[in-house]
Amino acid sequence: MKLLNGTRILVLVSLLLMLMLSIGSAGAQDTVTLTWWTTSGRDSPEPAIRNVIAAFEAEHPHIKVDVSIMAEGAYNDLMSTAIAAGEGVPDLAWYWSNNWLPQALDITDRLDNDPDISRDIFHTEYFNNWVVWNDMVIALPYDIGANFVMYNKDVFDDEGVPYPTADWTPEDYIEIAKALRNEDKRRWGGDRPRGPFRALWRNMGATNPYSDDSTTVEGYINGPESVAAYTWLWDLVDSGATPTPADLEVLGTEGTGPVDLFIAGRLGMATLNPGSMVSTLEAGVNFGVVPEPRVPGNENWVHGWALRAGIWKNSEHPDEAWEFLKFWNGPPGQRILMEQGLGHFPPIPSLLAEYEHADTEWYQGFLTVLDATQTASWRKDHPCWRGAVIRGVRDAWDLIMLGEIERDEVQATLDAMVEPGQAALDECVPRLGG
Amino acid sequence: MRIDPARLSASEQLRRSTRQRRARKLLGHAIIYAVMIALACVFMLPIFWMASTSLKLPRELMAWPPEWIPSNPQWGNYAEAFGKYPLARYMLNSAILVIANIVGALLSVPVIAYGFARFDFPFKNVLFILMLSMMMVPGHIKLIPLYVLYLRLGLIDTYWPLILPSYFGSPFFIFLMTQFMRTIPRELDDAARIDGAGPWGILYRIIIPLCRPALTVVVVFTFLWTWNDFLEPIIFLRDYDSFPISVGLAFFQGRYSIEWHLFMGATLVSIIPILVVYFFAQRHLIGGLAAIGIKG
Numbered sequence: 035m036k037l038l039n040g041t042r043i044l045v046l047v048s049l050l051l052m053l054m055l056s057i058g059s060a061g062a063q064d065t066v067t068l069t070w071w072t073t074s075g076r077d078s079p080e081p082a083i084r085n086v087i088a089a090f091e092a093e094h095p096h097i098k099v100d101v102s103i104m105a106e107g108a109y110n111d112l113m114s115t116a117i118a119a120g121e122g123v124p125d126l127a128w129y130w131s132n133n134w135l136p137q138a139l140d141i142t143d144r145l146d147n148d149p150d151i152s153r154d155i156f157h158t159e160y161f162n163n164w165v166v167w168n169d170m171v172i173a174l175p176y177d178i179g180a181n182f183v184m185y186n187k188d189v190f191d192d193e194g195v196p197y198p199t200a201d202w203t204p205e206d207y208i209e210i211a212k213a214l215r216n217e218d219k220r221r222w223g224g225d226r227p228r229g230p231f232r233a234l235w236r237n238m239g240a241t242n243p244y245s246d247d248s249t250t251v252e253g254y255i256n257g258p259e260s261v262a263a264y265t266w267l268w269d270l271v272d273s274g275a276t277p278t279p280a281d282l283e284v285l286g287t288e289g290t291g292p293v294d295l296f297i298a299g300r301l302g303m304a305t306l307n308p309g310s311m312v313s314t315l316e317a318g319v320n321f322g323v324v325p326e327p328r329v330p331g332n333e334n335w336v337h338g339w340a341l342r343a344g345i346w347k348n349s350e351h352p353d354e355a356w357e358f359l360k361f362w363n364g365p366p367g368q369r370i371l372m373e374q375g376l377g378h379f380p381p382i383p384s385l386l387a388e389y390e391h392a393d394t395e396w397y398q399g400f401l402t403v404l405d406a407t408q409t410a411s412w413r414k415d416h417p418c419w420r421g422a423v424i425r426g427v428r429d430a431w432d433l434i435m436l437g438e439i440e441r442d443e444v445q446a447t448l449d450a451m452v453e454p455g456q457a458a459l460d461e462c463v464p465r466l467g468g
Numbered sequence: 469m470r471i472d473p474a475r476l477s478a479s480e481q482l483r484r485s486t487r488q489r490r491a492r493k494l495l496g497h498a499i500i501y502a503v504m505i506a507l508a509c510v511f512m513l514p515i516f517w518m519a520s521t522s523l524k525l526p527r528e529l530m531a532w533p534p535e536w537i538p539s540n541p542q543w544g545n546y547a548e549a550f551g552k553y554p555l556a557r558y559m560l561n562s563a564i565l566v567i568a569n570i571v572g573a574l575l576s577v578p579v580i581a582y583g584f585a586r587f588d589f590p591f592k593n594v595l596f597i598l599m600l601s602m603m604m605v606p607g608h609i610k611l612i613p614l615y616v617l618y619l620r621l622g623l624i625d626t627y628w629p630l631i632l633p634s635y636f637g638s639p640f641f642i643f644l645m646t647q648f649m650r651t652i653p654r655e656l657d658d659a660a661r662i663d664g665a666g667p668w669g670i671l672y673r674i675i676i677p678l679c680r681p682a683l684t685v686v687v688v689f690t691f692l693w694t695w696n697d698f699l700e701p702i703i704f705l706r707d708y709d710s711f712p713i714s715v716g717l718a719f720f721q722g723r724y725s726i727e728w729h730l731f732m733g734a735t736l737v738s739i740i741p742i743l744v745v746y747f748f749a750q751r752h753l754i755g756g757l758a759a760i761g762i763k764g
Contacts, residue, residue, distance in 0.1 A: 076722030080553075080708065105718030108702035115703050119612050122619045179724070220532040285530060293725055298530035309724020317526040377724065 066354045067098045069124035071113065072343075074103045077177070077309050077377035085374060086367045090358055097354045125349040126359060129173050129342050138172040138344035144356050145171050151360045156381050157340075163410040164340035173344030174363035175381040176371070179308045180338035181232075182403040183207075183327075184396075187320040189214055189221065189302040198303070200402060202327045204266045207303075211275035214302035223275035224303035225282070225292055226267075230424055230431040232305075232326070233267045234260060235335045235409050243423050244455070248416060248463050251455040255427065256448040264444045268434050272441070277301070279435055311396060312377040323399030325406060336406035340381050418462035426455035515736070522546070522733035529728050542729070546737070549720075549730040557709055558716035559738065562695055565630055565712055569694045572634030573641060573686050578679065580637045581645030582671050586657065596646075602639040607699070615703055629704040630697070634690065641686050648682040649675060684752035691745050713738045 070087075074080040080103050087099045102124070104112060109128065116123045117137055129138050145153055153161055156175055165173045183198070190197055195213045198206065211223025227233045234241050241259035244251045254260065270276055277285065277292070285300075286292040296304040297317045304310075305326065314321050328334055343363055345355040361367050368380035372389060380386060386404075391397045413419055430447045433439045439447055516536070521529060523541040550556060583589075584596055618629045652675060660670045676683070698714045705711055717738060720731035746753070 073723070074708075075719055076725060076727060078723075102706040103708045104702065105715060106721050106723055107718045108698075108715060111699065112702050115612055115615050119616045119619070121616065122624065177723075294526070294530045294728065297527050298532070299527070300530055300532055307724050309722060313526065313725045319527060377722070 064096050065098060066096065066351045067100050068126060068351055068355055068358055070099050070101045070126040070358070071109070071124045072101065072103060072128050073106045073109045075106045077312075078371060078375045082371050082374035082378075086362060086370045089366060089370060090361045093361070094354075094357060097357060099358060123346045123348070125351055125355045126343060126345055126362075129344045135167050135172055137347055138167075139347045139349065139352060139355075140170040140172060141174075141345060141356065141359070142171040145174075148356075148360065151364050155365070155384070157383055157404065159408050159411060160338065160340040160381050160404075163338075163408055163414055165342050165344075173342035174359055175340035175342055176363045176368060177378050178338065178340045178381045178404070179379065180336050180400075180403050180406075181305050181307055181326065182336070182400065183224075183303050183324050184296060184306045184310060184314065185303045185322050185324065186296060186299055186301070187322055189299055193302075195302075197322055198324050198327075200324050200399070201330075202324065203330060204327045207327045208266075208270050208273055208275070211270070211303065212273050215273075215275040219300070221300050221302065222277050222281075222295075223273075223301075225295075225301055225305060226270055226276040226435070227305065228282075228291070230427045231409065231413075231419070232337065233263050233431075235326075235337070242412065242416075243419055243427060244416075244459055248418060248459065251423070251426075251459055252452050255423070255451055255455050256445070260448055261445050264430060264434060264448060265441065267431075268439075268441050268444055271434060271437060308379050308400065309377050311400065315376075315391070321396055323396045323403065325399075325403050334406040335409055336403055338404065338406075338408045338410065417466040418459055423455050423458050423462070426451045426458055515739075518732045518736050521728055522730075522736055524729050526727075526729060545729050546733045549734040550737075552730065553716055553719045553734075554709060555713065555716055555734055555737070558711055558713040559741075561710060562712040562714070563741070565627060566691050566694045568627065568631045569634040570687055570690050572631060573638065573690045574683065576635050576637040577641045577645050577686055578671065578676055578683070580642050581649055582675060584642070584646040585649035586654075586667075586670075586675075599639050600643060603643070611699070611703060618704060624704055625706040625710070627705075627710075630694075630700055638690075641689070644685065645679065645682050648679055652678050681752055684749055688745060688749045688753050692742065695742060 072078075072083060074083060083101065083103055087101055091098060110131065113123075113127060113131070113134060117134055123137065127134075129135060145151065153171070157178065160175055160178050165171055165175050185198060187197065193214050193216065195210060198210060202210075207224060214223035215221065234243065241257070241263065242254055243260070244254045277295070282292060285295050291306045291310060292301055292304050293306055293310040293313055295301040296306065296310070297314055297319055299319075311321075311323065325334055325336065343359060345352055345359060349355050363381075365380075365382060365385060368378075368382055368385055369388070371378040372380050372385060376390065379389070386392075386401065389397060430444075430451055433447055434444070520536055520538060522545055523538045523543065524535070524545075525540075525542055528535060528538065584592065614629065615624075618624050623629055656674050656678075657670050660674050665673060695712075696714055697712070698718070701712050701715050705715070717731065717734055720727045720734065
């Protein structure tokens with residue numbers, strides 16, 4: 035009996051132990067660890083990133099987020115290596131490059147069937163242009179940006195020039211730049227466009243480099259609107275009121291525009307971005323924001339963008355990754371990032387209205403810019419523009435930038451771009467589509 | 469006592485001539501020093517500009533006329549830079565990597581080079597050429613296979629991928645060391661052998677002490693390459709606190725702007741160890757490189 039009791043006790047203890055172990059292991063299995071790669075820098079400080087994760091983990095105790103915070107300049111190499119290797123890609127990542135998009139999970143159904151989040155909360159154009167790819171939603175947007183003209187109010191006051199307004203024209207731009215130019219102070223009036231596409235869009239609005247059905251270059255790339263746009267560019271270069279490409283190469287800040295020249299008061303106007311607003315604000319410079327100038331009557335276009343975070347298509351935890359993604363990109367995460375990183379601008383209009391400096395004139399100018407039609411809206415449907423035809427235009431652009439052609443040669447120079455442009459289009463359309 | 473005027477003249481002439489030679493020599497030295505000081509100033513300009521920028525406000529960075537010595541130096545920029553990112557930690561990480569790599573290089577390179585320089589074995593030349601051919605392969609090509617290898621070994625986000633290769637010898641250093649060892653007379657080996665030394669004894673008692681200039685080159689170059697390495701740490705490391713200083717400095721470049729004043733301050737501090745090492749090692753380094761160049 036004693037032995038029996040002892041055996042029973044032993045069996046009972048064993049069962050109890052097994053039960054406890056199974057509970058323990060079940061608990062361990064329930065905790066999922068997600069890997070998440072993102073970048074930090076002036077625009078998104080590391081503590082803000084960790085605070086978003088802490089807030090998420092507090093709400094989702096069964097999910098842990100193992101974040102790798104990298105330098106901006108390091109991220110592309112790492113992500114490209116991991117994707118090329120086909121393994122070691124994190125559950126969640128920042129899908130900046132278009133080349134990485136095929137690696138992102140299609141989250142269309144999750145987004146459309148999740149009661150916690152809706153695509154309607156996002157800025158429509160930024161959402162459609164930046165996270166919808168091949169009719170699939172492959173990421174969610176976070177941190178939007180756009181190009182606009184910032185003007186230094188102190189420089190304007192110094193020269194007695196009235197501030198620009200949202201309805202200004204390309205000719206206004208040149209005249210103001212000339213008025214602001216001051217050789218004694220080594221000051222230029224304004225910078226010059228830094229890519230061929232901008233001159234076209236900025237000046238002519240609806241002008242396209244080729245027909246909307248992607249078949250014809252003749253009459254578009256060298257049409258009257260394009261000639262007018264490039265003649266305007268020639269006039270701007272000829273005015274001497276703008277830094278040369280060599281000046282910008284030496285004095286500009288690579289990839290981010292000449293914000294340091296602008297802050298120093300050596301550039302009265304500069305085409306910059308939201309991050310520049312924060313730099314300028316922190317430097318104590320009195321500034322304003324207006325859209326890029328356009329020909330009267332034309333639609334207002336803007337070069338805008340959104341960063342995007344997505345889930346790796348081979349993630350072993352897509353459900354948990356989705357939970358984090360919608361938290362990070364949704365109002366809870368975006369609010370923390372905006373409040374703790376002054377250079378973060380959420381793609382959610384209702385949140386943008388809560389920005390710390392929302393009542394300032396420059397911020398209101400920025401919001402106006404965001405509502406303009408994006409160049410990406412056209413470019414998205416015309417992938418051959420950037421990939422192929424732009425190379426043809428580049429030659430005309432460089433000749434004007436370097437001052438190597440006369441004003442009356444602009445038409446002939448653009449005419450010479452028709453043949454290579456058409457060849458590029460004919461080669462590209464079967465490959466990339468219209 | 470009368471002095472012969474002719475002898476006086478000769479002695480005076482000699483003195484004059486000596487004085488003139490001295491003056492010419494002095495002038496020559498003065499010109500050489502002046503040129504060298506001018507060149508040194510030119511080479512120091514970027515570092516001086518870096519120091520100057522590190523003490524400015526953002527609106528002063530591109531101001532005209534440029535201020536070489538800021539009128540209101542912002543010493544707080546250094547505290548801000550080191551407070552914003554864990555740069556002290558990153559410098560410590562770099563130091564750990566440097567020491568581990570130097571130890572690895574010193575343990576592996578002399579032994580491998582000794583084999584090539586002093587022993588005959590089958591396929592020695594083929595192996596030497598194969599080893600040399602590794603120098604021709606750009607590091608970027610190896611990156612993806614190495615990434616997969618370390619990932620499968622579970623070594624990603626550890627320092628092992630950044631340290632292990634040095635324990636297997638760098639082709640450049642092995643080549644350098646082999647050439648240097650070949651210039652050491654074999655009679656010294658024979659003498660040591662007669663005194664009872666074995667192969668290891670000859671290596672550690674005879675060869676290595678004579679290889680000090682080449683070893684200095686190995687140490688200094690390993691230091692510089694490891695301290696400045698950017699690509700491999702960003703591929704193999706993940707933890708925010710584990711990065712070396714080369715990666716840490718990149719945090720000052722944001723998405724839309726660069727905090728030049730903080731970046732320059734942090735960079736200036738980060739190059740101090742390099743300057744110190746070069747300062748103390750330059751005599752051996754130049755001597756070592758010259759010796760390898762002449763004898764190799």
